[in-house]
Amino acid sequence: STPGQAEITSLDTGNIEDILSKTSVCHAHLCRFSQMLHPIFEEASNIVREEFPDVTQVVFARVDCDQHSDIAQRYRISKYPTLKLFRNGMMMKREYRGQRSVTAIADFIRQQKIDPIKEILSLEELNTVDRSKRNVIGYFEQKDSDNYHTFEKVANILRDDCVFLAAFGDVSQTERFSGDNVIYKPVGDTVPDMVYLGSLTNFDLTYAWAQDKCVPLVREITFENGEELTEEGIPFLILFHVQEDTESLEKFQHEVARQLISEKGSINFLHADCDKFRHPLLHIQKTPADCPVIAIDSFRHMYVFPEFRDIEVPGKLRQFVLDLHSGKLHREFHHGPDPTDSTPGQEDVAEMASNPPESSFQKLAPSETRYTLLRDRDEL
Incomplete structure (x- = not known):
């Protein structure tokens, strides 16, 4: 043109x-x-x-x-x-x-x-794969095949979330026990590989599997990705933890997977650095010294989960999220504790829910009428 x-x-x-x-x-x-x-x-x-x-x-x-x-x-x-x-x-x-x-x-x-897939010319190259990143590796008889074209489509969509590699022909032969093969190498040197067992010609199945591996259930929220997370339009369940506290994060990840997997799509599961997000903590009358802290941001108000240790109480974290969806947290904010609520410990939830501060993370969202970037990070 x-x-x-x-x-x-x-x-x-x-x-x-x-x-x-x-x-x-x-x-x-x-x-x-x-x-x-x-x-x-x-x-x-x-x-x-x-x-x-x-x-x-x-x-x-x-x-x-x-x-x-x-x-x-x-x-x-x-x-x-x-x-x-x-x-x-x-x-x-x-x-x-x-x-x-x-x-x-x-x-x-x-x-x-730019092609997001790096071709592996010898299997020895896999010994130097960066295990601090999520890697998806495909072993194919030939590049010009339906299997590989499906792999290409998946790699193009998830190129920002995983590293994609592929080996062909003689190089990949020892890994193709029963045909073309795709594996996922999680983060960490000692974590075992995971094999894709579905049909490689089925894009929907292959993409769903890769997305599940490449996009973690609990994602980290930062100032860099906060805007795009708010644009997904669903509330946040956030663990605030100090960066070195990996134990609390692992517990949170485990309980989210155990109690809340069915809520995926209706709420975003996130974790945030206490030091970087001091301002949202102040909104809920907390400081980094109080971390780990769990809270919901509904984009209208923030609600605090009473005690972090209670996430291991069966169903308690799930009920906290369900109380958001049912309107109970917001209802109690306006009208006080529900009169029929006599469950031990729920009085604490109701008390904290009845005085929630306004949303902090909605400030990460862009203007409704024009394109903006978050310029003053100190506002959060």
Whole structure:
């Protein structure tokens, strides 16, 4: 394309599914196509189209959310202009937050087109794999195969969460006992590998398995990822702990997996550095000296779990989360303890719930009307 002939696809309810599913990378500009960004987006599209002429590789697209509010609602778009990245029909959680310039946007797309899979030329290379990161390793008879193409799609989507490696042909032969094989190497030198036992031609199964391994159930919240976590739109259950206190984190991870796995998707399980997040602790009248501390941030109020040691009491942490979903924590905030509540220890929960401070972590979210970055971290 030449300047002035940018190929920017307009997405609507009728074509969005088809276009997104047929494109490996789609950079979509969602909501009120601002006049300032419009020419920049077009020029970046021109540059990228010259480098990637195949329209199945990269598509620049836009959505007018005034006309297509259903699309804005589906992707939880509340600010504009918003730049989202889609891969193989799936919206990536990390939206584009770089500079709004032609060069920066074009460079971002180039980075997305770099192959996320490193080829292993000898199995000895696996001895030097960085075990501080999550690694997914595929062993394939040949690169041009349905199995490997599925692996490629998964790697492209989860490239920010795992390191992906692959070996082919003779190099991988000893690892292919009964055909192509994929394993996961967790963080830690002594943690055993985990083998994928499903069909490698089934993308949904392969992706679900890899996502479960690459995206931990309990994630760390930082100032760098706080905005994208708030954009997921669900409350936080947070363990505040000092960085060196790995024992409390392991207990929290264990109890979340044991008591709350069914709540995944309705609440985010997070852990935070007490020292870095002193301000939210002050909101709930705590200091790093009080850590470990567990709290819920509903984006309206913060509620404190009475005693950290009680997470090992069967069902207690789960009930704390269920009381948020049922409205009990908020109800007691307005009306005091429920009169029928006579469970031992619940008086403490009700007392703390009846005086919750306002949400702290909602301040990490961007403006509802324009793109922002958290500039003053001391506000939190």
